[in-house]
Amino acid sequence: MSGAGPRASLFGWPDRNLAPTEPGMLCVVGAPTNLGNPIARGAAKGPAAIREASRLLTPPRVPGCDWGDVEGPANLARYLERLAETTKEIVERGLRPLFLGGDHSISYAPVSVLQSAGDLCLVWIDAHTDFSPWQGAAFHDHKQVLRRLSKLHGVRRIVQIGYRGITVGDERSLGDGAVVVTSSRARGLTDVELLALVPEDLPCYVSIDIDAVDPLHAPGTGAPVPDGLHPLHLRRILRALVRSRRLAGLDMVEVNPVLDVQASTSAIAAELIRDAADHWGFQLAS
Amino acid sequence: MRNPDFPVDASVSSAERGDPSALRLVLSDDWILESQDETHVTVANTATAARMKLSTAAYQFLKAFAKPRRLDEVVSPGAMAGARAQVGKLLEKQLLLDADAPRADRALRLRTTVPYRFCNAPAYTAASDFVVLGVPYDLAGTVDCRGAPTAIRQKSLDYLYRMRITDGRPNGWFDANRETWILRGATLADAGDVYVEYGEDQSELFGRISSALEELGEGAVPVVLGGDSSVTYAVAAALRRRGPLTVVQLSAEPVTAPASASEVFGTDEVAARLLQLEGIERFVSLGAPTTSSASLGDRVMLYDVPTLRRAPLDTLACDWGGKAAVHLSIDLGVTKPEYLRTDEHGASAGLSQSELRSIITALGRRHRLVGIDLVGLDTRSGFAHLSAAVACDLALTAMDASRGHDGAKR
Numbered sequence: 233m234s235g236a237g238p239r240a241s242l243f244g245w246p247d248r249n250l251a252p253t254e255p256g257m258l259c260v261v262g263a264p265t266n267l268g269n270p271i272a273r274g275a276a277k278g279p280a281a282i283r284e285a286s287r288l289l290t291p292p293r294v295p296g297c298d299w300g301d302v303e304g305p306a307n308l309a310r311y312l313e314r315l316a317e318t319t320k321e322i323v324e325r326g327l328r329p330l331f332l333g334g335d336h337s338i339s340y341a342p343v344s345v346l347q348s349a350g351d352l353c354l355v356w357i358d359a360h361t362d363f364s365p366w367q368g369a370a371f372h373d374h375k376q377v378l379r380r381l382s383k384l385h386g387v388r389r390i391v392q393i394g395y396r397g398i399t400v401g402d403e404r405s406l407g408d409g410a411v412v413v414t415s416s417r418a419r420g421l422t423d424v425e426l427l428a429l430v431p432e433d434l435p436c437y438v439s440i441d442i443d444a445v446d447p448l449h450a451p452g453t454g455a456p457v458p459d460g461l462h463p464l465h466l467r468r469i470l471r472a473l474v475r476s477r478r479l480a481g482l483d484m485v486e487v488n489p490v491l492d493v494q495a496s497t498s499a500i501a502a503e504l505i506r507d508a509a510d511h512w513g514f515q516l517a518s
Numbered sequence: 519m520r521n522p523d524f525p526v527d528a529s530v531s532s533a534e535r536g537d538p539s540a541l542r543l544v545l546s547d548d549w550i551l552e553s554q555d556e557t558h559v560t561v562a563n564t565a566t567a568a569r570m571k572l573s574t575a576a577y578q579f580l581k582a583f584a585k586p587r588r589l590d591e592v593v594s595p596g597a598m599a600g601a602r603a604q605v606g607k608l609l610e611k612q613l614l615l616d617a618d619a620p621r622a623d624r625a626l627r628l629r630t631t632v633p634y635r636f637c638n639a640p641a642y643t644a645a646s647d648f649v650v651l652g653v654p655y656d657l658a659g660t661v662d663c664r665g666a667p668t669a670i671r672q673k674s675l676d677y678l679y680r681m682r683i684t685d686g687r688p689n690g691w692f693d694a695n696r697e698t699w700i701l702r703g704a705t706l707a708d709a710g711d712v713y714v715e716y717g718e719d720q721s722e723l724f725g726r727i728s729s730a731l732e733e734l735g736e737g738a739v740p741v742v743l744g745g746d747s748s749v750t751y752a753v754a755a756a757l758r759r760r761g762p763l764t765v766v767q768l769s770a771e772p773v774t775a776p777a778s779a780s781e782v783f784g785t786d787e788v789a790a791r792l793l794q795l796e797g798i799e800r801f802v803s804l805g806a807p808t809t810s811s812a813s814l815g816d817r818v819m820l821y822d823v824p825t826l827r828r829a830p831l832d833t834l835a836c837d838w839g840g841k842a843a844v845h846l847s848i849d850l851g852v853t854k855p856e857y858l859r860t861d862e863h864g865a866s867a868g869l870s871q872s873e874l875r876s877i878i879t880a881l882g883r884r885h886r887l888v889g890i891d892l893v894g895l896d897t898r899s900g901f902a903h904l905s906a907a908v909a910c911d912l913a914l915t916a917m918d919a920s921r922g923h924d925g926a927k928r
Binding site (some may be wrong): 451 | 676692697861871924
């Protein structure tokens with residue numbers, strides 16, 4: 233189940249087998265799938281587009297390695313099993329996974345693996361709560377994934393950031409141990425206020441759906457919601473988490489190059505990752 | 519110029535014209551063969567959507583009227599009684615016509631069904647608080663927006679219209695930006711699109727828009743999905759019949775050209791044309807990034823972005839009088855990234871999304887919104903899918919604003 237070789241690695245990072253590894257180092261994995269998004273196709277091209285965009289950026293100060301893509305069967309449940317196996321291999325090597333989606337359903341795989349090793353705080357940065365019910369469906373899709381994750385024993389805390397727009401129901405309450413910070417509130421959130429929501433004693437998994445960003449900046453995504461966060465708001469949030477909390481892993485999902493305008497969305501995704509990697513030294517020391 | 523409010527002639531059933539055996543009969547120009555098998559065919563009238571299943575023998579009989587003929591020229595005297603009954607049905611379905619009667623307007627249909635309904639609301643059948651009507655017409659301007667009603671409706675499926683289990687009333691929506699419920703209990707229906715026959719006179723279409731709005735009744739607030747901004751003219755021209763009307767347009771590019779003498783007018787002269795109509799009190803344009811020097815007289819009011827940021831619309835709109843009847847037109851050109859995109863501090867060159875929402879809400883607080891339209895969505899833009907999302911957001915915001923600040927139905 234080794235990853236297929238990418239045409240271009242993220243930031244030119246070496247293959248996982250060639251890189252000198254250091255415990256806690258970031259290991260990027262592509263998850264090129266649309267299987268969890270029954271409405272919009274194109275997110276499967278996200279990993280390649282983000283890697284391509286990263287080539288135009290100065291590489292981050294702290295290097296990582298690139299696992300390549302996890303190719304898989306056309307069945308979401310089985311594909312997620314492969315992603316879970318990859319996550320285990322990465323963790324066994326002492327590395328931290330950074331998944332490039334793909335649609336948001338993929339986050340289930342790494343989180344389910346990581347929470348089994350110890351309690352987690354899930355920071356879910358997204359315009360949607362992804363808490364739709366899934367009665368009757370065989371498996372979760374990208375709109376239900378957080379609801380499913382919330383039922384995992386090791387997911388002790390959920391911090392949802394970016395919910396906004398006009399929605400069918402009031403989604404601000406996601407159950408015990410969860411808090412929702414709407415986009416309007418997130419704009420004014422200080423680092424201190426953010427970190428107060430994220431327990432210091434729990435490792436974090438940070439999942440970034442690019443639709444948290446205002447679609448006028450990042451139009452290449454399947455379910456854009458107007459009036460989102462400026463990329464700099466998101467960068468500030470991410471930087472605070474990287475510098476002040478232990479991150480067990482992270483992902484960047486729902487970048488859809490088919491819907492993008494002048495590759496601006498994949499560029500923003502690459503810049504956010506670069507900024508996180510720039511400060512990854514705090515993680516290596518933790 | 520033909521009166522744009524001219525209603526489409528009601529079609530007269532040919533069956534009402536007496537004994538069919540006395541008529542010269544002819545096949546409708548609008549008939550088509552829809553399907554066939556070994557024993558039957560289905561024929562349809564594309565103008566009325568009427569269908570009829572016929573035996574192959576009856577179909578051969580129908581084809582005999584490709585040229586105008588009397589019934590006795592086609593059937594023998596012994597078969598006349600049966601043929602007369604068959605002809606009666608074909609006349610009722612308007613598959614056969616009286617060849618010597620004046621033709622009704624070709625476009626008999628006012629409205630057509632659509633593949634997606636706005637927010638998946640029910641199809642219009644009876645009175646509701648809001649009725650959505652699409653007008654896929656864009657020949658008055660240069661922007662490709664005839665596909666906009668479909669694009670907006672398709673995106674609106676993210677904003678489903680739901681009923682409460684407890685009382686069967688509409689649930690409304692939750693506005694996460696303002697952290698409040700909107701439109702609770704408000705009923706919504708979708709009446710489909712106004713039928714557009716590309717190539718027809720503009721005035722024919724405008725007449726059909728007027729007739730469609732008349733058919734939908736005065737109780738509902740129409741939410742019209744254009745089309746280009748000439749649709750605003752047709753809608754406001756119809757709504758002014760219900761009483762004096764102020765037209766407010768949210769637009770980054772005010773339409774201030776003088777009225778031309780042409781029968782077909784362009785989108786840039788909507789304001790001037792509207793002010794020629796009795797009952798249109800004023801035209802207000804909100805949202806140009808910079809002050810325009812254009813002037814169409816004291817009944818045109820332009821509030822640019824700096825002005826709107828200096829003083830709230832509540833204050834600016836005082837001189838329109840209290841509780842003016844307002845038709846709100848939202849030119850979706852305001853959603854272009856160069857106007858709408860904000861920096862990290864929330865500043866934008868045009869009105870931002872939150873400013874647009876605030877202005878719409880303020881309008882609803884001070885005045886009565888009696889009609890809403892959304893026009894000018896450029897479906898060829900790379901940002902079209904985003905503009906459609908903004909359109910849905912603003913449409914629901916405007917609908918909520920029309921119910922006043924306390925959410926009460928007007």
